[in-house]
Amino acid sequence: MEIEEVIGRKIRSVRRAKEITLKELSNLTGISINYLSAIEQGKANPSLKKVDIILFHLEMNWEELFLPITQYQMKMKM
Numbered sequence: 001m002e003i004e005e006v007i008g009r010k011i012r013s014v015r016r017a018k019e020i021t022l023k024e025l026s027n028l029t030g031i032s033i034n035y036l037s038a039i040e041q042g043k044a045n046p047s048l049k050k051v052d053i054i055l056f057h058l059e060m061n062w063e064e065l066f067l068p069i070t071q072y073q074m075k076m077k078m
Contacts (some may be wrong), residue, residue: 008044
């Protein structure tokens with residue numbers, strides 16, 4: 001799996017878990033819905049700055065981005 005796919009899957013998983021729509025995330029980040037969708041699908045190669053903006057609005061840090069989804073979910077329950 002490519003790094004873009006790993007990042008995209010985690011962003012999508014966390015966004016959905018927090019019940020945030022793509023439109024809402026777009027409004028928060030200033031990143032277009034189409035580009036956010038491409039990121040989540042692993043079809044875009046976003047800059048570190050864009051990923052950082054997304055993480056900020058999802059209340060995540062870089063370490064959490066690379067935790068397996070199950071570990072992240074366990075951490076959120078604590």
